[in-house]
Amino acid sequence: MRRVIKNLISALVALMFVNAAHAAGELHIFNWGDYTNPDLIAKFEQMYDVKVTITDYDSNETALSKVRPGGHGFDIAVPTSSHIPIWIEEGLLMQTNPNEMPNFVHVAEQWRNPDWEPGRNYSVPWTWGSTGISVNTAMYGGEINTSELFFSPPDELHGRINIVPEMNDVMNMAIMYEGGQPCTTDKEVLMRVRDTVMAAKENWKSIDYGTKEKLVSGDVAVSMNWNGYSKRAREENPDIAFGYPKQGYPLWMDNVAVLADAKNVENAKLFQNFLMDPENAAMISAFAQYANGIAGSEAYMPADLASAPEIAIPAELQSAGVFVPPCPPEAQQLYTAIWTEVQK
Amino acid sequence: MAETENTSSVLAAQSHQVAIEASRRNKIRNFRLLSMPALIVLTIGAAGPLLIMLVYSFLKAAPYGGVVWEPSIDGWFGVFLKKDIFDGTISIATAHLSILWRSVNLSIQSTLLALILGFPTAYFIATRSVQTRNLWLFLITIPFWTNLLIRTFAIMQVIRDQGIINNFLIGWGLIESPIEMLYTDFAIMLGMTYVYLPLMVLPLYASIEKLDFRLVEAAYDLYATRLRVLWRIIIPLVRPGIVAGSILVFVPSLGAYVTPRVLGGGKHLMLGNLIELQFGQGRNWPLGAALSIFLLCVVMGALLIYVRVAQRGTTEHV
Structure with a gap:
């Protein structure tokens, strides 16, 4: 000693x-x-x-x-x-x-x-990078480049979806899904967004980080995710693919x-x-x-990185990616109200 | 002569009195001095931040988090009322109310479950021999060595769809598909009970240990049934332990943040999470501060009612 x-x-x-x-x-x-x-x-x-x-x-x-x-x-x-x-x-x-x-x-x-x-x-x-959709393709075989998987999921995905608790990412993706511009304060769009998200939430299993563990273990089939993190998940489970919602996604x-x-x-x-x-x-x-x-x-870089599907965005989906500006306080207030309503 | 003797004895008595008085004052002064460090720490550590919160709750929100030094009651307005974001009508903030209700409801459930599980445990420990008691108490405190977050994740591992319980039940062919426990209100309640259970057991043990078991024997001698002994003798006598334990479980449950976040799956907020949302992504610090003070008031109100009810029970029995 x-x-x-x-x-x-x-x-x-x-x-x-x-x-x-x-x-x-x-x-x-x-x-x-x-x-x-x-x-x-x-x-x-x-x-x-x-x-x-x-x-x-x-x-x-x-x-x-x-x-x-x-x-x-x-x-x-x-x-x-x-x-x-x-x-x-x-x-x-x-x-x-x-x-x-x-x-x-x-x-x-x-x-x-x-x-x-x-x-x-x-x-x-x-x-x-981008905020998109990670899908366990062994559990779901359909089209993955769409945010319908979050906001209007097919029956087989009900209760098998995770959303990350990033209010602005979720709200902006939902706004683009409803055809609006990120950071919009357009009440008509936001009303649709609220209704969509409120209804969609019933089909979500969780609103949580830890996307990699949930996807790899098969607790969820679909999760909102970041591209690099999705690649890390794929290294642990080759079935996990990354989709870029054609309706719009944040960069x-x-x-x-x-x-x-x-x-x-x-x-x-x-x-x-x-x-x-x-x-x-x-x-x-x-x-x-x-x-x-x-x-x-x-x-x-390591050989597979630059050409990985999580890094190289397909040409036809590139224009759907949007760099989201800081949303003004008015928008932020509206989003927080909707987000609280969703999680009440 | 006798008179002088008398006066001198009066004087002596008086001076003795004065001496007692002086030493009493000294004692009080010493107590005050001795308690100063604790009081200073409490004032700086508890009252200071609370005061800041109180002030912040009456200020205006800065555009990107923080506050602007202009008085405003928007924060408090937001706690109770909401302006509909679409038609501008003002109504009760139902979202906040339902979150408050969930918090109170789950905390009460956790407290009750902790009491039901904790009472027999404490009773068992208190009735062991003195040497073995320490070992049992030691076992109860072991979970405290582990970080709260890790304990919460452990529970998650137990109740998840591919977790220990479900795998066991499916492996034995008792169920077909996993029982969904994780990410429900039940999971939150279970997690809080597990995490705060020692806080129930320890004060209960302290009370039961002091229980005069001769009274229990006497009750049996008078042909009381076991249930009656428990109800009329044991429970009234250990009431202080029940009250202390319940408070220690209820209060942290009401403000819990980690457990609902990890086990509740974030689909349903509790008050702690709602407050975090306002300070974080919501960028509305005054509302967050007002909600914190509001939570404090709810806790105080609940405690006052609880202690009063508990006291009334005691006086009835004495």
């Missing part, structure tokens, strides 16, 4: 020295959980002699409400496209001008000037931005530039299983 303790102490002392020797710089990243490739971080730490810490969050709202009051100690956050305008408007982000960084040339043309952040003065792409991109009150600004900028290198971007994708926004990164 005494030897164990002695070893432990010497190990601790050694660790302290390692840290001391290593602590040339620091970088504190605030990112979604289970999303950051440890190899990517190790590479960055080694390259720039910086100690990186990562803290997880689970929703855009959580991230926003933790960063807003200050004193959080983070240098970098990764807000979703639908929330970037809020972060910028509230002055939470620092203008680091990624568009002038050397690696910006690698950013794919379509992500250089996105609607949510014209010109990219703040953020660089992390990953992007999103998570973006790496430096916080206005960051302490390690130079390291944060180095990190932004580092992420736009195709080889590094490929590492993000390899771990998270989502596409990134960097041209030429496919060459460094």
Whole structure:
């Protein structure tokens, strides 16, 4: 026992020295959980002699409400496209001008000037993806590229559907299903949406995260899901396919931005530039299983990733994908009222 | 002479009195000083946040979460009333009411079930020999070592469609298709009972342990039936334990968040989830704050009624 303790102490002392020797710089990243490739971080730490810490969050709202009051100690956050305008408007982000960084040339043309952040003065792409439908094809053999499976499911799917508790995704998908525009405040559309969702809910088994476990175990046959997560589910159960609702589905991109009150600004900028290198971007994708926004990164990705059906959207379904803007407070209020009504 | 003696003895008595009084005051002061740390912690830890909630509930919602520092009663308006989003008519917030009703109803059910399961357990433990009692109590507290979330997921594993119970029943050919237990109100109730059961057993045990079993013997000697002994002797005497245990189960059940989220499948909200929705995706902090204060009032009201009823029962018997 005494030897164990002695070893432990010497190990601790050694660790302290390692840290001391290593602590040339620091970088504190605030990112979604289970999303950051440890190899990517190790590479960055080694390259720039910086100690990186990562803290997880689970929703855009959580991230926003933790960063807003200050004193959080983070240098970098990764807000979703639908929330970037809020972060910028509230002055939470620092203008680091990624568009002038050397690696910006690698950013794919379509992500250089996105609607949510014209010109990219703040953020660089992390990953992007879609919110669609995962189907266990062993349990359901019909057409999967339709949100009818959620909102007007065939009898055989009754009680075998899971919806993720993301109010805005559900509402916007239902709005598009009823032929409206995302973030609409059109009462006529919303009335139809409410009736549709209220009726559809009777056929849903659950409104919950944990989509992968539910699909893999066969607890549900259909679930609203994110494309990369669906791919991970397919690795555990080859019957799971991903569909893109032709009536419309939300697209999103998570973006790496430096916080206005960051302490390690130079390291944060180095990190932004580092992420736009195709080889590094490929590492993000390899771990998270989502596409990134960097041209030429496919060459460094695992063989099956770039061409996977969850990543490569079929040409005829591409136009149905919509980058949802942050919905204005009036819309949000209406959606919350409907969503509460649905779950009462 | 006698008079002076008298005066001096009066004086002595007086000074003695003064000394007692002084030491009493000292004692009180010491008690006050000693209780200060706890009081300070409670004030900062409990009253402070509550005050913030109260203030927030009377402010205006900021567009993307948070509050604007302008007084408003919209939050409280939203707790009880709703403006129809389509025709603008104002009516009672039925959605909130039905969520409140579900919360109260399931909490009462959980409390009753915990009492039914907890009472025999506590009685059993209290009637063991002193040495073995500690072992049993130790076993009761073991679940507390495990995180609440993990215990909840464990229950989920037991009752899911492909879970232990259903697999067992199907394996033995007792049922054809799985019984749907997960993602129902029953699952929520079961989960809350399981999670809070030790909180019922421990105060019950403390009461039953103090029970004077000679009274039970006396009742038997007077030809009371077993049921009558339980009803007229044991239950009235351990009432404080029943009251404490019920409160300890009922209160956290009413505000439960994790259990309904995981076991209820999110199809039906409880008050805790409704509050979270307002602070999170709903971006309406004042309504969330008002709902929290409202929940607090419901708990206090329920406790007042409960304690009063329980007390009345005691006085009848004494």
